[in-house]
Amino acid sequence: MKHLLVRPQFVSHFSCIGGECEDSCCYGWNIHIDKQSYKKTLAHSELKELAKTALKKVKKSDGVWAQAVLGDNGACGFLDANNLCQIHAKAGESLLSDTCKTYPRMAHMRGGDRYESLSLSCPEAARHILFKDDAFRLERLTINHHRSFKATPLWAQKAYDYSIQLLLKPEQPLEHGLTAIGILMKTADKVAAGELDSSALDNMFQQLLTLSDNGQLKQHFDGFNQDTDIHQMHAFTSIQLWLNTNKVRRGRSRFEQINQAICALADDKQNISMASINQAWKESALPALLGHPQLFSRYLCYYLYHMQFPQVDALSPSEAFRVMLLDLFMLRCYLAVIAASKQGLSEHDIIMCFQVYHTNRQHKANYSQYVTEILAQAKFDELAAILTLLSKAN
Numbered sequence: 439m440k441h442l443l444v445r446p447q448f449v450s451h452f453s454c455i456g457g458e459c460e461d462s463c464c465y466g467w468n469i470h471i472d473k474q475s476y477k478k479t480l481a482h483s484e485l486k487e488l489a490k491t492a493l494k495k496v497k498k499s500d501g502v503w504a505q506a507v508l509g510d511n512g513a514c515g516f517l518d519a520n521n522l523c524q525i526h527a528k529a530g531e532s533l534l535s536d537t538c539k540t541y542p543r544m545a546h547m548r549g550g551d552r553y554e555s556l557s558l559s560c561p562e563a564a565r566h567i568l569f570k571d572d573a574f575r576l577e578r579l580t581i582n583h584h585r586s587f588k589a590t591p592l593w594a595q596k597a598y599d600y601s602i603q604l605l606l607k608p609e610q611p612l613e614h615g616l617t618a619i620g621i622l623m624k625t626a627d628k629v630a631a632g633e634l635d636s637s638a639l640d641n642m643f644q645q646l647l648t649l650s651d652n653g654q655l656k657q658h659f660d661g662f663n664q665d666t667d668i669h670q671m672h673a674f675t676s677i678q679l680w681l682n683t684n685k686v687r688r689g690r691s692r693f694e695q696i697n698q699a700i701c702a703l704a705d706d707k708q709n710i711s712m713a714s715i716n717q718a719w720k721e722s723a724l725p726a727l728l729g730h731p732q733l734f735s736r737y738l739c740y741y742l743y744h745m746q747f748p749q750v751d752a753l754s755p756s757e758a759f760r761v762m763l764l765d766l767f768m769l770r771c772y773l774a775v776i777a778a779s780k781q782g783l784s785e786h787d788i789i790m791c792f793q794v795y796h797t798n799r800q801h802k803a804n805y806s807q808y809v810t811e812i813l814a815q816a817k818f819d820e821l822a823a824i825l826t827l828l829s830k831a832n
Contacts, residue, residue: 442551443581446743448566448573449543449554457521460561460786461692461793463541464514464523473503475535484528485516492516501536546746549590552581555744558796564789567740569730574739590749593629593636597622597748597755600643605738610650612734613828617659618646619759620821626748626755659825670827671712673764673816674771680808681798692794696772699779715774722777723770733788734766741765751806760824761809767827769795 456462463469471479471493479489492515495504506514516524525533542560546553556563567573604618625642628634649655682697703714727733741747741762748755750762772791777783799805818824 439550439582439584441581441583443554443579444551445554445577445579446573447575447577448563448570448740449556450577451570451573452543452556452563452566455562456523460790461797462521463560464517464521465508465512469506469514469535470502470537471504471506471535472537473500475533476504478533479525479529482529482533485525485533488516488524544744547587548746550583550585550587553743553746555740557800558740558744558792559800561789561793564793564796565785568733568736568789568792569785573736591630593626593639594749596636596639596643597626597629598742598746600639601742601747602739604643604646604650605735605742607647607650611656612738613825614650614655614659616738616763616828617825618650618655620756620763620825621646621658623748623755623759624821630755661822667712667716669816669818669823670767671710673812673818673827674712674715674768675710676812676816677764677768677809681802692790693798696776696791696794699775702779703775715771718778719770719774722781723774723783726777726783727773727788730788737769737792738762738766753806753810756821757806757810760813760818761806763824763827764809764813764818765795765799 476493476495479493480486482489492507493504494507497503506516509515513521514523518524518527523534523538525538531539542557542563544555544557546555556567558564558567600622601619604622605612605615607615607618622639622642625634625638629636629638646655649658678697678700681693700710700715703718704710705714745758745762747762748758750758753761769791772795773783773788776787776791780787802808813819813824818827
C-alpha cells in the first residue's frame with residue numbers, strides 16, 4: 439500500500455558534528471543499546487575488551503538490552519580522547535545501537551504516512567531548525583508498507599492545517615496569529631467532543647481571516663492585556679523549579695548558566711520579579727533579536743509539525759494550545775535573562791536557550807499534564823488569560 443514520507447529540509451541537511459558539538463549526546467544521559475548491537479559489539483575484535491566495561495546489561499527489552507556506562511565526567515565509555523566514538527571509528531555506523539544511529543532523528547506516523555523530524559535537544563538540530571535557509575521546505579516521497587495505523591481524525595487535520603495558515607498569514611503579527619489559533623482551538627474542542635461537525639472549523643477559520651483583515655483580531659488581543667505579573671511569576675517559578683528537580687545530567691552546566699542569569703536579576707532582597715524579566719526582554723532581548731525576525735515563527739512551525747498539534751499527548755486542543763504558549767513563554771524568559779546577563783544574544787546563546795529548555799522538557803515524565811495543572815493554578819486556564827503571557831512580554 440502506498441503512503442507518504444514527509445521530510446523537511448532541516449532533517450535532510452542535518453549531519454552530526456561529533457566532537458565539535460557544544461552539548462554532545464554522548465554525555466550525561468542513558469544511552470540504550472539494543473540486543474543485536476550489544477552482541478555484535480562484544481564479538482568485535484577491536485571493541486570486545488572495552489565493551490566489557492563500557493556496557494552494562496539490563497535486559498529490559500530487545501531494544502533496551504544494555505546501556506552505556508558513563509564515566510565520572512558523564513562521558514560514554516566508548517569516547518576516545520578526541521570525544522569521537524570508537525564504535526563508529528572501528529566498526530562503522532552499522533554497528534551503532536539504534537539510539538546512537540538515529541538520534542536526534544525522530545518520526546511519527548499519521549494515518550500510515552511517515553513524518554520525519556529532529557529533536558531540539560540537539561544543538562546542531564536546533565541550529566538547522568532555527569537558522570538554516572529552506573529548513574521547512576518539505577520533501578514528499580512515496581513509500582510502501584502494509585502496516586495498519588489509526589486514521590487521523592478530519593478535525594485534527596483541519597485544525598493543524600488552519601493553525602499553520604493562521605500562524606504564517608502575511609503581514610500579521612505573531613501574537614495575532616496565536617490569538618486566532620487559540621480561538622480556533624475552542625471550536626476544535628467542541629468538534630473533537632462530537633458537539634459540532636468538522637465544518638465548524640472551516641467556518642471559524644474564514645471568520646478569523648476576516649477578523650484579522652478588519653483589525654478586530656488585534657482588538658481581541660489588545661483587550662487581553664491584563665496585569666498578571668503575579669500569575670506569570672507563579673507559572674515561571676513553578677516550571678523552573680520542577681525542571682531543576684532531578685535535573686538530567688546532560689547539559690547541566692548550560693542549564694546552570696540560565697539559572698545564574700535568572701538569579702542575577704534579583705533585587706537587594708534576593709527577590710526575582712516578572713517585572714524584571716519583562717524589562718530584560720524589552721531592553722536586552724528584543725533589540726538583540728532584531729536580526730532574527732522569523733525566530734519564533736520558525737520555532738512555532740516546527741512545534742506544530744513536530745508535536746502533531748493539536749493532538750498532543752492526551753490533551754484537548756485548547757490544552758495543547760496553552761502548553762504551547764507556556765513553552766513559548768519559558769523560552770522568552772530564558773532569552774530575556776541570558777540577554778540581560780550577556781548584554782545581547784549571539785546565535786550560540788539563542789541555540790543554548792532553546793536546546794537546554796527542550797532537553798529538560800523531554801526528560802520530564804508527564805510534562806504536559808504537570809503544565810496544564812500549573813496553568814490552572816496560575817489562572818491561565820482560559821484563552822484571555824493565557825494570551826497575557828505574550829502581551830506582557832511584547
